Amino acid sequence: MTETRKVALTVNGKRYEAEAEVRLTLADFLRHTLGLTGTHLGCEHGVCGACTVLLDGQTARSCLMLAVQAEGHAITTVEGLAPSATELSPLQEAFRDNHGLQCGFCTPGMLTTLTEFLRDNPNPTEQEVRIAISGNLCRCTGYQNIVLAALDAAKRLQAAR
Amino acid sequence: MKPPPFSYHDPRTVGDAVALLGRLDNAKLLAGGQSMMPMLNMRFVQPDHIIDLNRVDGLAYIREANGAIEIGAMTRQRDIEFSDLIRKRCPLMHEAIQHVGHRQTRNRGTIGGSLCHLDPSAELVTVAAAMDATVTVQGPNGARQIEFAAFPVAFMTPAIELNELVTAVRFPVWPDAHGYGFSEFSRRHGDFAIVSAAALLTEDSAGKITRASVTLGGIAVAPVRATEVEQALIGHAPDDKLLREACESCRKYDAIEDIHAPANYRQHLATVMSRRALEQARARLNSHAKR
Ligand SMILES: Cc1cc2nc3c(=O)[nH]c(=O)nc-3n(C[C@@H](O)[C@H](O)[C@H](O)COP(=O)(O)OP(=O)(O)OC[C@H]3O[C@@H](n4cnc5c(N)ncnc54)[C@H](O)[C@@H]3O)c2cc1C
Ligand code: FES
Ligand code: FES
Numbered sequence: 001m002t003e004t005r006k007v008a009l010t011v012n013g014k015r016y017e018a019e020a021e022v023r024l025t026l027a028d029f030l031r032h033t034l035g036l037t038g039t040h041l042g043c044e045h046g047v048c049g050a051c052t053v054l055l056d057g058q059t060a061r062s063c064l065m066l067a068v069q070a071e072g073h074a075i076t077t078v079e080g081l082a083p084s085a086t087e088l089s090p091l092q093e094a095f096r097d098n099h100g101l102q103c104g105f106c107t108p109g110m111l112t113t114l115t116e117f118l119r120d121n122p123n124p125t126e127q128e129v130r131i132a133i134s135g136n137l138c139r140c141t142g143y144q145n146i147v148l149a150a151l152d153a154a155k156r157l158q159a160a161r
Numbered sequence: 162m163k164p165p166p167f168s169y170h171d172p173r174t175v176g177d178a179v180a181l182l183g184r185l186d187n188a189k190l191l192a193g194g195q196s197m198m199p200m201l202n203m204r205f206v207q208p209d210h211i212i213d214l215n216r217v218d219g220l221a222y223i224r225e226a227n228g229a230i231e232i233g234a235m236t237r238q239r240d241i242e243f244s245d246l247i248r249k250r251c252p253l254m255h256e257a258i259q260h261v262g263h264r265q266t267r268n269r270g271t272i273g274g275s276l277c278h279l280d281p282s283a284e285l286v287t288v289a290a291a292m293d294a295t296v297t298v299q300g301p302n303g304a305r306q307i308e309f310a311a312f313p314v315a316f317m318t319p320a321i322e323l324n325e326l327v328t329a330v331r332f333p334v335w336p337d338a339h340g341y342g343f344s345e346f347s348r349r350h351g352d353f354a355i356v357s358a359a360a361l362l363t364e365d366s367a368g369k370i371t372r373a374s375v376t377l378g379g380i381a382v383a384p385v386r387a388t389e390v391e392q393a394l395i396g397h398a399p400d401d402k403l404l405r406e407a408c409e410s411c412r413k414y415d416a417i418e419d420i421h422a423p424a425n426y427r428q429h430l431a432t433v434m435s436r437r438a439l440e441q442a443r444a445r446l447n448s449h450a451k452r
Pocket of ligand 3: 100101105106107137138
């Protein structure tokens with residue numbers, strides 16, 4: 001009794017249409033059905049933040065959504081943050097320059113979370129950055145360089161404005 | 162860590178959702194999914210049917226009517242957090258909601274889902290108890306109202322029937338010049354509180370308390386109204402000594418015990434959190450008085 005449905009949605013500006021089992025999470029749909037493996041899965045129960053994507057511009061944990069719920073919506077994954085195949089976004093540049101990642105497992109969730117955060121809070125304090133990433137676990141960096149990268153990115157984005 | 166197989170339904174109206182609830186066996190409602198999806202992924206629940214409320218029309222709104230703020234069940238926690246109406250008319254909720262999970266979970270999580278999930282330390286549950294909220298549920302025979310004090314019937318079990326769903330919650334507003342405070346203790350930002358406290362106060366022109374609401378979250382299976390503290394404050398100026406002595410009575414409530422904290426630790430936290438929430442509420446009363 002495997003129930004499936006057709007799911008039509010936009011991911012990183014591109015239209016996709018695929019059949020999905022109704023119980024499939026959006027995270028598994030992105031990774032296995034669409035082959036977009038940039039979105040990572042750490043805990044699969046909403047705690048680690050690695051699977052964070054933007055749903056119509058708002059962050060959401062893709063392990064806590066069903067693929068069928070994304071029907072008609074626009075998703076941005078980490079693959080969609082860079083302006084082109086040869087350039088990084090200012091936030092991604094700042095992560096590289098500040099050593100904001102080590103193994104990179106948490107990075108997709110950090111980047112999507114901070115993309116929304118810096119859009120809504122262009123001039124954040126360090127404390128605000130720490131609260132913003134409080135729902136994202138990183139086992140490598142000790143967070144310090146992620147915070148520095150976010151603050152640096154805020155400066156770069158302001159300068160570019 | 163994948164959801165078990167189920168049939169999926171996405172009704173467009175409350176009527177259709179109620180009809181599905183009545184017709185289908187072992188069905189579960191899905192709102193923001195921030196508690197339901199983890200329970201599905203971990204297979205704590207194995208429903209045969211999921212009824213998704215996310216495409217139901219008319220369940221997401223915040224409005225003021227007849228001295229109360231009414232919030233639709235599917236209103237996202239994020240929309241409450243950023244609502245000017247809530248900030249002005251229900252400042253306690255604005256304050257408390259900052260503690261509910263993280264931005265990513267508030268973008269999806271709803272007020273109806275939080276109240277129905279009824280986690281003992283959920284901040285919105287504590288606020289609903291503090292403000293004497295009324296829950297509106299819709300069933301096959303129409304709508305009915307449930308006073309929030311009667312809403313929790315057991316651990317994480319609301320007083321709704323299997324064929325009913327919550328459509329709205331009403332929060333009677335306090336006068337503009339009231340004081341409010343919310344204090345919680347959790348291990349990390351965004352974690353559920355171990356114990357939280359909400360306080361609401363009004364005073365007369367002489368600075369004596371005329372009305373008090375003091376609520377403890379996380380201490381028992383449902384929020385506890387600290388009526389002894391409320392009574393002790395009425396008619397008095399809330400000085401440090403009175404607050405400290407009154408809040409001591411919070412130690413006597415039966416407390417739950419789990420991996421996070423033993424009962425006596427929760428009882429101790431209850432005395433401290435209630436005092437801190439009241440101190441905040443008092444400071445805000447004073448800021449009105451000076452204006
Ligand atoms: C990492 C993380 C941290 C969190 N931290 C906190 C926290 O600090 N404080 C806190 O309070 N919460 C916290 N939560 C949980 C909170 O985010 C959820 O939003 C909330 O508990 C459930 O709301 P929901 O809309 O997601 O409902 P769902 O998860 O979809 O549903 C929850 C339950 O309510 C039922 N239900 C939903 N809507 C209705 C309705 N209209 N009528 C009848 N039944 C209904 C469902 O069937 C289900 O049983 C956290 C969650 C995560 C993932
Ligand atoms: S995998 Fe989704 S939050 Fe951890
Ligand atoms: S860089 Fe390894 S988990 Fe964050």
